[in-house]
Amino acid sequence: MxxxxxxxxxxxxxxxxxxxxxxxxxxxxxxxxxxxxxxxxxxxxxxxxxxxxxxxxxxxxxxxxxxxxxxxxxxxxxxxxxxxxxxxxxxxxxxxxxxxxxxxxxxxxxxxxxxxxxxxxxxxxxxxxxxxxxxxxxxxxxxxxxxxxxxxxxxxxxRHGYTMAEAIRLWDGERITQPAANGLNIGVLGHAYSLYDRMISMSLVDRLRQLGCQVQVVENLEQAAVEAKAGEIPKRVFWTLGRKAVGGALLLDSQPEVDGIVYLACFGCGPDSMVGEIISRKVLSKPFMMLTIDEHTGEAGLVTRLEAFCDMLQLRKAASL
Ligand code: SF4
The missing domain is CATH 3.40.50.11890 (Rossmann fold)
Known part of the structure; x- marks a missing residue:
């Protein structure tokens, strides 16, 4: 068969x-x-x-x-x-x-x-x-x-810093090397099938790494801690992926080494419209950027926003030293 x-x-x-x-x-x-x-x-x-x-x-x-x-x-x-x-x-x-x-x-x-x-x-x-x-x-x-x-x-x-897509490629026998990070630490959230599909996300994770950022995704975090953080909001999010995104965002928000958080949402996605809003209201101590994409999204616009976000984080970091 x-x-x-x-x-x-x-x-x-x-x-x-x-x-x-x-x-x-x-x-x-x-x-x-x-x-x-x-x-x-x-x-x-x-x-x-x-x-x-x-x-x-x-x-x-x-x-x-x-x-x-x-x-x-x-x-x-x-x-x-x-x-x-x-x-x-x-x-x-x-x-x-x-x-x-x-x-x-x-x-x-x-x-x-x-x-x-x-x-x-x-x-x-x-x-x-x-x-x-x-x-x-x-x-x-x-x-x-x-x-x-x-x-x-x-x-x-x-848990060693690979995204699930990279772990699958490793599992399938591919060799993967991640560029060394030398600057910012950014939490990146979103549905794995959008985030790790390079056509859909326009290689969002890779682009951030090319800008020198260390990227943390939800699978890199301890899952019990993600669930515990998700449990801190008054009403339980009953979508599995949405709850992990909320818990991941709150956990990243509490980590001093994280400089900022990006959430990749899909236009027309019901769960994202709710979860993105929850995250933007609950992430209080870090800069947060929500990127909404669909098949009409232009690559240049996305790259400009990512670069501007990273520049702003660099300035903020320099100012706090
Ligand atoms: S509507 Fe949202 S949660 Fe549902 S499949 Fe599409 S992107 Fe995923």
Whole structure:
């Protein structure tokens, strides 16, 4: 069996788990390329106008996979990835949106992942999915556990300063060297699928590093501390990614070595409009900049804002010495 995984959305969180799981069941995993101009154009042509930029980009990736002679494409229906929390509803409808908009698709594997009531149902869901590939339950169970172990290994690398996308590239055998930082320390927040997709974010993280900044992203922080900080606001944020962004921002705000915080939001994103506002009101001791992007955002404008932000932080730092 050849299984396609779009290099978008939850690729940036769970690829090591899915890849190891499917390969453990004897399947060959094929991913689409990194997002490029053609991916974006394909996505814009076919996705509904109301969709946010990352969802449109995902459509472009699925179309690329349609040309790869696959048996199926894995597009899980993600409802929740942890108890008492949810993922944006666009993920729930993604398999249906793709089916409704794209002709001549291979089979779509759209298992529902909903851990909102019981965080342990993932194993059951994947064991059920595994039956389609192997009748041997022990093989499926091992594939699931190996997948989980590989995912945890990748997450561990993030504690050493890598973004999740870099950890995935390392895991896939690439060599990664980060430029040495010699100046500012900047916290950068946003959904991994926007932030680490270089076409969507216009290489935001790399640009800051090229400006000499040390970049801290939410995966670099201790997750228990992020959750504890997120718990300080009066009403619990029930979107998993939004809560991590709020907790990450508050934690970075409390760290003396951090000079400023940038939040990358997507135009038309419901959760971002709320979470960005919460962060801008709660981050009190550091300069904060929210960048909102979509498919029309110009690179020059983004670069100018980043450079101006860094210049301002440098001046502020110099003035405080
Ligand atoms: S959270 Fe926002 S950016 Fe992410 S899929 Fe939902 S609408 Fe799009």
């Amino acid at each position: 050849k299984v396609g995984i779009p290099r978008s959305l939850f690729y940036f969180y769970y690829y090591p788990l899915w890849k190891t799981f499917f390969e453990g069941l004897g399947a060959t995993v094929v991913t689409s390329s990194w997002t490029n101009r053609q991916t974006v154009e394909r996505g814009l042509r076919t996705a509904v106008d109301e969709a946010c930029f990352p969802i449109k980009v995902c459509f472009g990736h699925v179309q690329e996979l349609c040309h790869a002679e696959l048996d199926c494409i894995f597009i899980p229906r993600l409802v929740s990835i942890e108890e008492r929390s949810y993922i944006c509803p666009k993920f729930m409808g993604l398999p249906d949106m793709v089916r409704a908009s794209l002709p001549n698709l291979p089979e779509i594997i759209d298992i529902t992942i909903d851990l909102s009531r019981n965080g342990r149902t993932l194993e059951k869901d994947l064991l059920r999915l595994g039956r389609r590939f192997s009748q041997n339950i022990a093989v499926t169970r091992r594939a699931y556990r190996d997948g989980l172990a590989e995912w945890r290994r990748c997450r561990q690398w993030c």
